Amino acid sequence: MKIELGEWPVTGNAVDLTGVELAIEARGLVKRFDGFTAVDGVDISVPKGAIYGILGPNGAGKTTTLRMLLGIIDPDQGYRRVLGAERPTDVARRIGYLPEERGLYPAMKAYEAIGFLAALRGVPLKEGRRKGRELLEAHGLGYAADRQIRQMSKGMAQTVQLLGTLVHEPDLVVFDEPFSGLDALNQGKLERMIRDLAARGTTVIFSTHVIAHAERLCDQVAIIAGGKVPFAGPVDVARDRLRPQVRLETRAQDGPWRAALPADARHEGAFWHFTLPETGVEPLLRALIEGDAGILSLSIERAGLHDAFVAIAGEAAAKALEESAGEAK
Numbered sequence: 001m002k003i004e005l006g007e008w009p010v011t012g013n014a015v016d017l018t019g020v021e022l023a024i025e026a027r028g029l030v031k032r033f034d035g036f037t038a039v040d041g042v043d044i045s046v047p048k049g050a051i052y053g054i055l056g057p058n059g060a061g062k063t064t065t066l067r068m069l070l071g072i073i074d075p076d077q078g079y080r081r082v083l084g085a086e087r088p089t090d091v092a093r094r095i096g097y098l099p100e101e102r103g104l105y106p107a108m109k110a111y112e113a114i115g116f117l118a119a120l121r122g123v124p125l126k127e128g129r130r131k132g133r134e135l136l137e138a139h140g141l142g143y144a145a146d147r148q149i150r151q152m153s154k155g156m157a158q159t160v161q162l163l164g165t166l167v168h169e170p171d172l173v174v175f176d177e178p179f180s181g182l183d184a185l186n187q188g189k190l191e192r193m194i195r196d197l198a199a200r201g202t203t204v205i206f207s208t209h210v211i212a213h214a215e216r217l218c219d220q221v222a223i224i225a226g227g228k229v230p231f232a233g234p235v236d237v238a239r240d241r242l243r244p245q246v247r248l249e250t251r252a253q254d255g256p257w258r259a260a261l262p263a264d265a266r267h268e269g270a271f272w273h274f275t276l277p278e279t280g281v282e283p284l285l286r287a288l289i290e291g292d293a294g295i296l297s298l299s300i301e302r303a304g305l306h307d308a309f310v311a312i313a314g315e316a317a318a319k320a321l322e323e324s325a326g327e328a329k
Contacts (some may be wrong), residue, residue, distance in 0.1 A: 096121075191217060
């Protein structure tokens with residue numbers, strides 16, 4: 001049984017991106033505020049058309065990293081290239097950005113707010129307002145197009161701002177904690193929207209402190225803790241930092257096949273639990289069959305992204321991540 005690492009070319013734990021067209025490339029980004037180093041040598045490579053997550057607890061440096069990538073603030077050290085430009089502001093009209101701090105003019109009508117955000121990206125105001133009505137209709141909010149933002153629920157207002165982020169059809173979309181404050185229904189809608197964007201070739205990068213979102217959506221992730229990125233690459237490669245776990249049930253309780261089980265094997269109830277040997281599952285199966293173990297069931301479970309995060313970033317960062325997720329509920 002072969003354990004696949006995914007579609008990205010991999011050498012050891014490093015990802016070979018030779019020949020891969022990048023939407024974002026950053027090397028050695030450093031940012032300090034009043035003597036405090038918020039981001040400390042971050043390297044990130046985001047392939048064009050990928051869904052890329054920046055995963056870490058609150059205060060890890062996620063927002064500062066995104067703002068440097070967007071050119072909102074400049075790094076103290078390092079460089080970044082976004083959509084081929086060394087100055088991100090030169091390609092601002094090709095980028096959609098949804099900041100963590102949401103904000104719309106409360107007196108504006110929904111379609112006007114979208115049109116206004118479109119105008120900031122170079123779309124004529126009249127065209128932006130027309131597109132605003134179309135987008136609201138397409139996302140089930142056509143009835144609220146003429147409603148003022150102050151008259152809308154929080155979830156509706158967030159949807160309006162999200163549509164304003166996408167109205168100019170950007171090549172790159174950057175979301176900072178996009179799921180924060182959304183109920184389960186609207187989280188599901190946003191996940192579908194992100195997948196649809198990627199299916200159309202749009203590059204999506206978002207920050208999150210919720211592992212489930214990154215695991216469900218992302219092709220690649222950067223794990224960030226304390227302003228550093230100890231891992232950046234495909235989710236599958238992160239998970240494969242830990243060997244898969246085997247769950248085995250046999251008819252026989254003892255026999256020569258027991259010698260084939262690794263040293264960490266433990267017997268709990270009717271099952272054996274152990275780490276998959278580096279030699280793979282084939283020699284193990286051969287020993288079980290030849291030793292008349294009587295295999296009733298055998299399952300191999302790869303490590304989840306949570307376990308990978310603990311292994312890569314450490315227990316303290318994992319605890320901070322869980323606390324961040326708890327605070328957001």
